[in-house]
Amino acid sequence: MKQEKIYLKDYKKPDFTVDSIHLDFNLNEDFCRVLAKTQIKKTSPGAELHLNGEDLKLVAIKINGQALSPDQYTITPEELIIPSVPEAFTLEVETELQPQNNTSLEGLYKSNGIFCTQCEAQGFRKITYFLDRPDIMTSYSVTIEADKTKYPVLLSNGDRIKVEDLGNGRHKAFWRDPHKKPCYLFALVAGDLGVIRDTFTTKTGRKVNLEVYAAHGKQERCWHAMDSLKKSMKWDEETFGLEYDLNDYMIVAIDDFNAGAMENKGLNIFNSRLVLADSNSATDVDFHSIESVVAHEYFHNWTGNRVTLRDWFQLSLKEGLTVFRDQEFSADMTDRGTQRIEDVDALRTGQFAEDAGPNAHPVRPESCMAVDNFFTMTIYEKGSEVIRMMQTIVGRKGFRKGMDEYFRRHDGQSVTTDDFASAISEPNGKDFSQFKRWYHQAGTPVVSIQEKFDASKGEYHLTLEQHCPATPNQPQKDPFHVPLMMGLLDSRGQELKLECEKIQINSDGKHLIELKDKKESFVFKGLSERPVLSILREFSAPVNLKWEASQDDLYFLMEKDTDSFNRREMAQKLGLTVLHNLVAQARAKSPLTVDPRFVKAMSAIIRDASMDPGFKSKMLQLPSHAILAQEEAILDAEAFHQARTTLRTAIARENRTHLLDIYRQFHGVEPKSRDTKVFAHRSLKNQALGYLADLNDPEILEIVNKQYWEAQNMTDRMAAMMLLADSDSAHREKALQNFHDEWKNDSVVINKWFTAQATTSRTNVLEDVKALTKHPAFSLTNPNNVYSLLRAFGANIVRFHDPKMDAYEFYADKILEIDAKNPQVAARLCAAFNFVQKLEPAMKEKALKQIKRMVAVESLSKNSRELLQSALV
Numbered sequence: 120m121k122q123e124k125i126y127l128k129d130y131k132k133p134d135f136t137v138d139s140i141h142l143d144f145n146l147n148e149d150f151c152r153v154l155a156k157t158q159i160k161k162t163s164p165g166a167e168l169h170l171n172g173e174d175l176k177l178v179a180i181k182i183n184g185q186a187l188s189p190d191q192y193t194i195t196p197e198e199l200i201i202p203s204v205p206e207a208f209t210l211e212v213e214t215e216l217q218p219q220n221n222t223s224l225e226g227l228y229k230s231n232g233i234f235c236t237q238c239e240a241q242g243f244r245k246i247t248y249f250l251d252r253p254d255i256m257t258s259y260s261v262t263i264e265a266d267k268t269k270y271p272v273l274l275s276n277g278d279r280i281k282v283e284d285l286g287n288g289r290h291k292a293f294w295r296d297p298h299k300k301p302c303y304l305f306a307l308v309a310g311d312l313g314v315i316r317d318t319f320t321t322k323t324g325r326k327v328n329l330e331v332y333a334a335h336g337k338q339e340r341c342w343h344a345m346d347s348l349k350k351s352m353k354w355d356e357e358t359f360g361l362e363y364d365l366n367d368y369m370i371v372a373i374d375d376f377n378a379g380a381m382e383n384k385g386l387n388i389f390n391s392r393l394v395l396a397d398s399n400s401a402t403d404v405d406f407h408s409i410e411s412v413v414a415h416e417y418f419h420n421w422t423g424n425r426v427t428l429r430d431w432f433q434l435s436l437k438e439g440l441t442v443f444r445d446q447e448f449s450a451d452m453t454d455r456g457t458q459r460i461e462d463v464d465a466l467r468t469g470q471f472a473e474d475a476g477p478n479a480h481p482v483r484p485e486s487c488m489a490v491d492n493f494f495t496m497t498i499y500e501k502g503s504e505v506i507r508m509m510q511t512i513v514g515r516k517g518f519r520k521g522m523d524e525y526f527r528r529h530d531g532q533s534v535t536t537d538d539f540a541s542a543i544s545e546p547n548g549k550d551f552s553q554f555k556r557w558y559h560q561a562g563t564p565v566v567s568i569q570e571k572f573d574a575s576k577g578e579y580h581l582t583l584e585q586h587c588p589a590t591p592n593q594p595q596k597d598p599f600h601v602p603l604m605m606g607l608l609d610s611r612g613q614e615l616k617l618e619c620e621k622i623q624i625n626s627d628g629k630h631l632i633e634l635k636d637k638k639e640s641f642v643f644k645g646l647s648e649r650p651v652l653s654i655l656r657e658f659s660a661p662v663n664l665k666w667e668a669s670q671d672d673l674y675f676l677m678e679k680d681t682d683s684f685n686r687r688e689m690a691q692k693l694g695l696t697v698l699h700n701l702v703a704q705a706r707a708k709s710p711l712t713v714d715p716r717f718v719k720a721m722s723a724i725i726r727d728a729s730m731d732p733g734f735k736s737k738m739l740q741l742p743s744h745a746i747l748a749q750e751e752a753i754l755d756a757e758a759f760h761q762a763r764t765t766l767r768t769a770i771a772r773e774n775r776t777h778l779l780d781i782y783r784q785f786h787g788v789e790p791k792s793r794d795t796k797v798f799a800h801r802s803l804k805n806q807a808l809g810y811l812a813d814l815n816d817p818e819i820l821e822i823v824n825k826q827y828w829e830a831q832n833m834t835d836r837m838a839a840m841m842l843l844a845d846s847d848s849a850h851r852e853k854a855l856q857n858f859h860d861e862w863k864n865d866s867v868v869i870n871k872w873f874t875a876q877a878t879t880s881r882t883n884v885l886e887d888v889k890a891l892t893k894h895p896a897f898s899l900t901n902p903n904n905v906y907s908l909l910r911a912f913g914a915n916i917v918r919f920h921d922p923k924m925d926a927y928e929f930y931a932d933k934i935l936e937i938d939a940k941n942p943q944v945a946a947r948l949c950a951a952f953n954f955v956q957k958l959e960p961a962m963k964e965k966a967l968k969q970i971k972r973m974v975a976v977e978s979l980s981k982n983s984r985e986l987l988q989s990a991l992v
Contacts, residue, residue, distance in 0.1 A: 126486045127432040134166035135159050137250060139258040146234055146265040146309055151216045151227060152178070155247040160207045168201040170212075171241070172248035174226075178213040199248040212248050221245070222900050222940040230375035231334070233310030234270070235388055239381055240431055240490045243302035253301040254429050254533040264291040265309050272332065274308040276300070276384045278366055296384060298364065299531065301427055306383030308371045313338030319349050319363070322356045327363055333372040333395060340395040343406060343793070344370060344413050351414040354448050359522055361421045370394065370413070374866045377902050377943045378494070380412050382419035389416070392867045392903055398791045400868050402834040403798040410452065415445035426526065429533045431490045435482045435558075436536050438494075439502020443510075446503060453795045456683035457733045463658045463684070466504065468745045470496035470661075474563045475749060476953040477989040479590040483536050483558040488985035491943050497561075504661040505557045509540070511602045511659050512554075512633065513547040514626025520546045553635055554600040561590040564599050566634065568666040572649040579607065579650050584638040585662075591989065601634040604659040604682075607643065607650035612679030618644045631659065651675055656682040674720055687737050690724075693717055694766075695742050695750055701762035702747070706755055711762070713769040725774045725781070725807075732785070733799030736806045741766060744916040754957040756920040760880055764813065771810040781807040782822070790831035798834075805838035812842045824850040828857075837871055845879040869896045870907035877912040885924045888912045892933070899937055902944050909933055913951030920954070922962055927952075931969035934983060935976060942980030949986040956990075967991065 138158040145152040159168075177194060180187045182204065193200045199212075221228035226245025227236050236242065244251040261275040267290040273282065277296025284290050312332040319327045329348060331341040348368070355361045370387045372394035380389040393412045396405055422444060423437035450458040473479060473496050480495070482502045487493060510518040521543030528542055536558050544551040569582040583603070587596035607615040621641050623631050632641060643650070651672050655664060670693075677689035697717045704711050724730065724738045741763060748754050771778060785804035789797045808826070811819045820843075827839035827850075836858075843854045855872070862868040876887050888908060891897055897904045909930070913919055919926050930951060938945035955966045970987050973979060979987075 124486045124488050125490075127430070127484070130430050130432075132162070133250060133252065133255055134163035135161055135168065135250060137255050137257040139260070140249075141260045142247070142262070142305075144261070144263045144265075144307065144309075146263065146270065149217070149219070151218055151234075153214050153216065153227075153247050155210075155212045155214075155249065157210045157212075157249070158207075159204075159210055161204065168204045168210075169250075170199040170201075170248035171197065171244035171251035172199050172214075173197055173244050174216075174221075175245065175248065176215040177248070178215050179211070180213070181211040182208050184209070184211075197244075214247050216246065223943070224375055224377045224902070224941060225943070227307065228375070230373045232269075233312065233373065234265075234308065235310075235371065235373050236305065236307045236383075237377065237381060237388065238305050238383075239303040240493070241303075243305055246305075249302055251302055253303060253427055253431065256299040256301055256427070256531070256533060258299050259296045259305060261294040261307070262291055263294075263307060263309055264289055269311060270309040272308065272310055272312045272314075274306075274332075274369060274371065274386055276304070276306055276386050298384060298425070300384050300424060301533065304382070304384050304424060304427075306381070306386040306388055308332070308386065308388065311335070312371070315339070315341050315345060317345050317349070319352050319368075321352075321362045323362060325362075325366075327352075327365070328367045329369075330367065331370045331372070331394065333391065334374075337372070337391075337395055340397050340400065341370075341372070343396045343401075344389075344394045344409055347410040347413040348417060350410070350452065351417040351448065354414070354451065355418060355421070355444075358447070358451075359421075359444075359519065361526075363420060364425070368417075370416075374903070375901055377941070380416045382416040382423055384420070384424050387416045389413075390903065392870070395867050398793070398832040400833055400862075400865065402832075402837050403793075403801055405833070406793055407449070407453070407798070411445050411449050414448045415441055418444045418448070421526065425531065426529045427533045429535050431487075431493055432484055433535050434493045435498045435502030435505070436534065436539055438499045439482065439504075440506050440539070442499050442503035443506040446507075454731075454733055454799075457737060457799075459657055459684050460687055460737045462500075462503075466496070466500045466661065467749075468743060470500045471563050471663075472745065472749055472953060473497050473950075474501075474561060474590070475588070477591065477956070477992060478950075478953065478986055479561045481559045481561045481593075485559070485592075489942075489946070489980070489982040491982055492946060492985055501661055508554070508557070508602050508660055509543050509551075511604065511629070511631065511657075512623075512625060513543065513549060514629070516626040517547040518543065551600075553598070556597055556599050560587065560596050560599070561593055562587045562596065564596075564601065564660075564662045565665050566601065566603070566655075566662050568652070568654070568664060568668075570652060570668075572646075574649070577644060577646045579643040579646055581641045581643070581652065582638065583632070583634050583641070585634060586637075591992065598635060598637045601660045601662060603632040603634060603654055604629055604656035605632055605652070605654040606630065606656065606681070607646075608653055608676075608679065608681070609650065610648060612675075612681070614681060615646065615650055653680050653682055653685050655685070655688070657684050658688075670716070674716070677720060678723070683734060687734075690720075690738050691742055691746075693720070695747070697766060698742060698747055698762050699750065701765055702751060702755065702758045705758035705761040706753075711765045713766055717766075718769050718773055721770050722774050722777075725770075725777050731799070732803040733796075736799065736803040739803075739806050739810070745914070748916055748954055748957065752957070753959060754916070754920055754954050755959065756917045756922070760917045764880075767810060767813045771813050775811065775814065778807040778811050782811070786826070790835070801832075801834050805835070808838065809842060812846065815846070820846060820848045820850065824848070824854065827854050833868075833871075837875070840872075841875050841878075844875040845881065847881075863896055866896075866901075866903070870903050873897065873904065873908040874911045877908050878915050880915075880917050882918075882921075882923070884912070884915065884918045885921075885926050885929065889929060899933070900940055902941070905937060905944055906947070910948055910951075913948055916954075919951060920958065920962060922959075925965075927966050927969045931973050935973055935979070938980050938983050939978065942982040945980065946982035946986055949983055949990075952987070952990050 141156045143154040218227045219229045225242035263273040273292035275294035280293040282292045313335040314332045317329045365385045372391040374391050376390040418441050422440045428436045524546045525542035540551045564587040567584045571580040673689050680686045697714045785800040823839050823842045830836035843851045
């Protein structure tokens with residue numbers, strides 16, 4: 120089948136508007152009948168009506184009550200076309216679906232006996248024929264009829280009007296959403312579910328009913344999600360003045376779900392792993408993720424639902440903005456500095472690699488083959504950084520002023536990223552015309568730094584030059600508008616007064632350079648000593664720095680910078696230098712020698728009793744293999760493994776006693792607590808244990824084993840199991856078997872067991888993964904299973920790219936097998952091949968052979984084809 124690209128430049132306003140739609144669902148075990156009654160008006164004289172529809176059986180179609188004959192319409196695999204329609208009319212379309220056979224998990228499908236929907240991005244067209252585009256904002260009313268015993272819970276968007284008992288063992292629910300919305304926000308759930316309930320009183324005194332649904336027996340694990348929802352509602356009122364606008368807010372946990380969660384108006388549908396949590400079954404990271412994602416979906420009520428996107432090329436309008444909002448929420452709920460480090464780590468690991476890979480694309484793309492492929496780190500996380508830069512330029516007060524203007528102008532509309540940028544810039548008197556290049560230019564800019572101090576004049580000269588590497592279809596880039604928060608430190612680490620005419624101060628009083636030209640110089644006067652530069656504070660722009668600072672300055676900043684992000688950044692920069700040298704030694708088959716100065720600096724951190732435990736845990740993290748792969752010219756998996764293991768072992772050997780002291784200090788402290796400070800203590804404790812385990816000391820492995828068996832929370836249990844799984848300890852198999860036996864019937868927790876085995880550095884990991892794909896708890900049709908085992912293995916850089924393994928062929932087989940059932944999930948696995956151009960020739964040839972084999976499959980989905988073809992260029 121020929122697969123064509125679609126282009127932003129081809130956007131045109133719809134030829135029709137839809138005033139309202141009534142959907143009537145009749146749910147049965149072997150089929151579902153849907154009757155859609157729609158009020159439509161023509162806005163373009165002479166236009167044909169083209170309705171999107173896929174995998175539908177058309178039963179009947181009427182206009183103004185009159186049935187259409189087959190010669191009055193045409194059906195293609197993707198459309199229903201009616202050449203001649205009145206200026207205004209009622210369209211009735213009856214379709215028949217088979218949700219139980221829908222493995223794509225788009226549209227209406229069944230998950231463990233529960234009917235549910237996923238309509239973003241283009242799933243609604245698998246429910247009925249409709250104008251499936253986000254700029255069609257419509258009023259919805261819904262009726263759902265089903266067996267009363269099997270499906271006692273019948274949910275949809277908006278307000279529940281009534282539920283009728285039909286007297287024949289079936290019942291019917293009536294719903295109406297008072298707010299217009301695009302069809303991608305439609306939702307339906309029908310099943311037998313447990314529920315917890317609470318209420319939230321808004322700032323104007325309205326009481327909102329809150330409900331969280333999950334499988335029976337699991338609903339008590341939903342209270343953290345409920346608490347997170349209430350915190351989110353309160354925070355959005357206090358921070359942005361945004362109040363919830365319906366009488367009910369519902370969350371439903373589903374096991375089979377392609378993504379993390381969906382913000383359907385008033386009825387959020389969540390992947391179970393992002394709802395279910397208690398201290399026995401969820402780690403501290405899980406608790407934090409649930410709080411963040413619940414907030415994210417709630418915040419969409421205004422940034423995505425009340426104001427939505429004009430077309431899918433504008434996806435970052437809602438996702439980048441809402442990621443920014445959930446990151447700010449998380450920063451306020453935890454520690455702002457630590458949260459910023461976590462967010463930037465995720466950005467660099469995923470999005471920077473995306474920008475440097477074959478599928479690099481702008482925050483606002485220009486074209487695509489599959490709209491589903493827009494749901495990327497670039498759209499979400501880099502999109503969030505674009506919003507953050509706007510806030511950095513105008514300050515928090517200015518940003519709030521702009522947000523207020525955005526909602527004043529566009530509430531109830533479908534708009535563009537240009538509309539948002541104007542709403543922020545204009546009330547603050549800023550010109551964002553150059554800044555908007557962040558939306559349409561791909562790639563990660565590089566800012567080069569040159570420094571000179573003139574002691575005779577007391578002047579420090581800073582020259583900055585920006586360059587952005589070529590990306591697919593964008594060989595040349597114009598200069599970006601780059602906000603760089605900065606400071607100068609004296610020899611004691613104290614902030615110096617900045618005397619420079621070109622330095623800007625935002626409404627928060629923060630000093631920043633707004634780099635706009637390709638090359639600019641800045642002169643700082645009135646200095647009695649050479650200052651030490653601290654730049655890109657708080658990671659104020661998503662750029663790479665090319666900065667040949669002296670080792671003395673980097674170690675100074677690592678110890679004394681007043682910006683916590685930059686202290687940790689210097690530790691990462693120095694760590695990368697050490698790892699680079701070790702990789703070079705490993706590739707040359709030379710003895711590996713660790714720089715003692717770096718070990719000494721890390722030792723000072725370990726022994727600093729005054730350092731905040733959460734921040735210390737971040738300071739002790741070495742650059743990951745994924746970051747190293749971006750920095751090195753050649754991805755040599757074995758050299759990477761030798762380098763990182765050697766460095767970690769050297770640090771652990773030097774600090775064995777002190778690491779044990781840290782472990783003992785925090786071990787067993789408030790094991791059931793969900794306080795963020797206790798989370799930090801556990802993080803540091805398990806970080807110390809991880810270093811110690813690298814010594815491969817039987818005494819340490821006994822401590823790891825003891826922690827596994829005595830753990831009173833999932834965080835400690837998982838930390839121990841991951842270490843045992845990655846070892847040759849005699850305790851390994853027993854711990855893995857115990858975890859399996861305890862959690863084999865829990866669809867959420869068992870995935871942790873899969874991941875623990877897929878991410879080890881053991882040389883037989885491929886055989887383990889192959890065996891696990893045949894495990895009774897694993898199913899290729901369950902996205903969580905696929906992500907926890909196969910995607911985790913694809914991200915295991917050391918073993919996925921091991922020359923001694925034939926991982927590529929196995930992985931390609933699985934992509935093809937999954938692609939035939941669920942293209943969205945298969946496409947997410949394709950990212951494992953993004954590093955193909957960095958592989959050594961023999962490995963590169965192996966990878967390209969498998970990519971070509973997949974692309975040659977005629978039935979390959981456009982989702983996977985688009986991503987794989989790019990890797991061949």
